[in-house]
Amino acid sequence: MIPARGYAAPDARSPLTPFQFERRDPGPRDVQLEILYCGVCHTDLHMARNDWSFSPYPLVPGHEIVGRVVRVGRDVKKFQPGDLAGVGTMVDSCRACVDCKDGYEQYCKVRGVLTYGSPEQDGKSFTQGGYSDSVVVDEHFVLKVPTNLDPAAVAPLLCAGITTYSPLRHWKVGPGQKVGVVGLGGLGHLGVKFALALGAHVTVFSHTDRKKQDALRLGAHEVVVSSKPEEMAAKANSLDFILDTVSAAHDVNAYLGLLRRDGHLVLVGFPAKPLEVAPVALLSRRASFSGSGTGGLPETQAMLDFCGKHGIVSDIELIPIQGINDAFDRLEKGDVKYRFVIDAKSLK
Ligand code: NAP
Ligand code: ZN
Numbered sequence: 497m498i499p500a501r502g503y504a505a506p507d508a509r510s511p512l513t514p515f516q517f518e519r520r521d522p523g524p525r526d527v528q529l530e531i532l533y534c535g536v537c538h539t540d541l542h543m544a545r546n547d548w549s550f551s552p553y554p555l556v557p558g559h560e561i562v563g564r565v566v567r568v569g570r571d572v573k574k575f576q577p578g579d580l581a582g583v584g585t586m587v588d589s590c591r592a593c594v595d596c597k598d599g600y601e602q603y604c605k606v607r608g609v610l611t612y613g614s615p616e617q618d619g620k621s622f623t624q625g626g627y628s629d630s631v632v633v634d635e636h637f638v639l640k641v642p643t644n645l646d647p648a649a650v651a652p653l654l655c656a657g658i659t660t661y662s663p664l665r666h667w668k669v670g671p672g673q674k675v676g677v678v679g680l681g682g683l684g685h686l687g688v689k690f691a692l693a694l695g696a697h698v699t700v701f702s703h704t705d706r707k708k709q710d711a712l713r714l715g716a717h718e719v720v721v722s723s724k725p726e727e728m729a730a731k732a733n734s735l736d737f738i739l740d741t742v743s744a745a746h747d748v749n750a751y752l753g754l755l756r757r758d759g760h761l762v763l764v765g766f767p768a769k770p771l772e773v774a775p776v777a778l779l780s781r782r783a784s785f786s787g788s789g790t791g792g793l794p795e796t797q798a799m800l801d802f803c804g805k806h807g808i809v810s811d812i813e814l815i816p817i818q819g820i821n822d823a824f825d826r827l828e829k830g831d832v833k834y835r836f837v838i839d840a841k842s843l844k
């Protein structure tokens with residue numbers, strides 16, 4: 497076994513504290529990474545606090561990992577020691593069901609293994625995430641990281657990036673389309689960058705006026721403060737596509753009413769409580785309301801390659817691991833521009 501150091505949530509209410517544990521020795525198809533950077537996703541906060549009622553403890557969060565390959569198993573073909581590599585939200589799946597075969601491993605219902613909080617291969621422990629110094633992952637779930645980008649700012653692409661890229665591609669967002677991005681956080685700001693790169697007209701919906709200038713700096717064409725009814729009314733029946741990234745309970749009907757005929761609203765935010773949908777908001781415009789979860793391995797690699805080509809990375813605030821509890825407090829208040837990334841050097 498490989499000794500590992502990280503920070504773990506001991507239970508749903510306590511701050512994260514230093515934690516020592518073990519990683520498995522790399523098997524024939526495994527890649528061992530020395531973690532360099534790990535993004536702080538709002539999901540980490542939901543999971544640390546047990547918002548969705550399935551968190552095991554102690555829990556080492558983190559599923560936006562960029563690291564350096566230090567060791568590979570004998571059958572590994574894609575990587576060699578020294579390569580820069582990434583790991584996102586999943587580390588294993590059944591590989592045999594229709595979803596896995598189609599490259600949508602994130603929807604595997606047989607044996608989807610999340611990067612943290614899922615049963616480990618030993619059948620006894622749980623997977624532990626990237627708020628740590630190393631990780632061992634089957635090469636199928638390890639991504640090649642473009643070398644022309646800042647690796648710290650690449651880390652958030654492994655979850656926030658693919659989660660926003662995937663629905664934009666699935667719904668074929670492109671030039672001539674009017675896109676709304678709801679919530680300018682980690683996911684939202686990358687959604688803006690991708691929608692712009694795909695050629696869409698982008699309007700950001702933010703619940704206060706604090707992020708207006710940032711949204712415009714990111715390249716958004718328009719900004720609407722969603723708490724101002726007159727600004728929302730001015731956008732009624734105007735959008736082709738809405739990407740809803742909000743982490744907290746909110747009125748989704750207010751956004752469905754902004755869609756044109758045949759428009760789509762895709763939910764990627766994951767509030768802890770169910771959302772209510774008013775039938776009239778959908779049937780009055782033949783609108784569709786759907787959800788989307790991260791992305792499979794082929795699409796995640798395609799997203800990273802797209803980012804390499806278009807120079808897309810996350811706006812980040814680099815923090816030492818010792819700052820993680822303050823970062824969680826600020827994330828809860830929406831006070832982050834636009835992703836905290838842990839510098840794993842601080843664990844040494
Ligand atoms: P984040 O950085 O905290 O951003 C969330 C944004 O939501 C905030 O910046 C804020 O934007 C808005 N918001 C927060 N509280 C609000 C409230 N009370 N009312 C209205 N708006 C509010 O979080 P994130 O990391 O982007 O994650 C967003 C959500 O996506 C989380 O629920 C996370 O678990 C989920 N997620 C889902 C997937 C998936 O596979 N579908 C993957 C990753 C994350 P404004 O200040 O601009 O309004
Ligand atoms: Zn995430």
